[in-house]
Amino acid sequence: MxxxxxxxxxxxxxxxxxxxxxxxxxxxxxxxxxxxxxxxxxxxxxxxxxxxxxxxxxxxxxxxxxxxxxxxxxxxxxxxxxxxxxxxxxxxxxxxxxxxxxxxxxxxxxxxxxxxxLVGPSSLLMALMASGFNGQNFAFVGYLPIAFDKRVKALKILEKRAITENQTQIFIETPYRNIKLMEEMVEHLQPATHLCVAVDISIPTESILTKSVAAWRKALPDIQKKPTVFLINK
The missing domain is CATH 3.40.1010.10 (Tetrapyrrole methylase, N-terminal domain)
Known part of the structure; x- marks a missing residue:
């Protein structure tokens, strides 16, 4: 057997x-x-x-x-x-x-x-649960391209899906590149697009915040070298 x-x-x-x-x-x-x-x-x-x-x-x-x-x-x-x-x-x-x-x-x-x-913590699902975004239509796309031009293009494609299809887009980054990705998102995504940044999920330092890109531009989160899940929606 x-x-x-x-x-x-x-x-x-x-x-x-x-x-x-x-x-x-x-x-x-x-x-x-x-x-x-x-x-x-x-x-x-x-x-x-x-x-x-x-x-x-x-x-x-x-x-x-x-x-x-x-x-x-x-x-x-x-x-x-x-x-x-x-x-x-x-x-x-x-x-x-x-x-x-x-x-x-x-x-x-x-x-x-x-x-x-068996049942246990999933950072992707837990981030989605706390984001306020669409939990009935979502996609996890893994890591975005490393090359700047390709990454910005990928972000634009994900943003379009989020806006036109109301599909939550979920992705991650190598922790030491978190800040760079964050800077690129607030520069190249539309101001009204909403971005959730979920950090240190399920541990005492957890932070899960959803704001418009315009609001994030005022102050970037301290996420360098911290496990983070990013989500965008309209």
Missing amino acids: KGTLYMLPTTLGDVDLRVVLPDYNLEIINRLTHFIVEDVRTARRFLKKVNSKIDIDALTFLILNEQTQEKELPALLQPLKEGHDVGVLSEAGCPAVADPGADIVRLAQLEGIRVVP
Whole structure:
């Protein structure tokens, strides 16, 4: 009998686990011995936080990150085929959402392996919930282009969708480029367009503010090197 692939959300920052994860998640994690992870050190720290008495050395960690090649994916499913339940852990938040975990889930589905997503924090959905923007028509577009001309063009396209379709546009940036992106948005987006900036979601320093671009121009937020989700709508 094949094992079950559990999608295990992790915290988005330094916060009490009980604030963001149900007890059921912790029960599942405590009985698993096999994990597919992006980074072993991060995974070990998280599991120790879940259970300080856990025998880390008795666990099996398999790596799935941006460097994992497609031909390596079948080997990650071998413990499941042998009957072991396996947990997928991302670096932060929900696995398989904006991270490589989707690749192993796709293959597991093709192999007839049961996939169970557990409840936990998603910075994208939590930002949308608190933005005041349309939650029935939205799109997550990931990272914008790095090149200036292409990024401004992408912003204009997203703004047009937001205005004409009332579709909330959600995107992220590498934290050390947050301020640069913010400066470009307030310069090139229309003054009446609304921009939500969601920072440090679910941790004590959380800030989620929605203002018009015109209002943001008066004072930019302190978001440099902080995990941030950006949303725009009409």
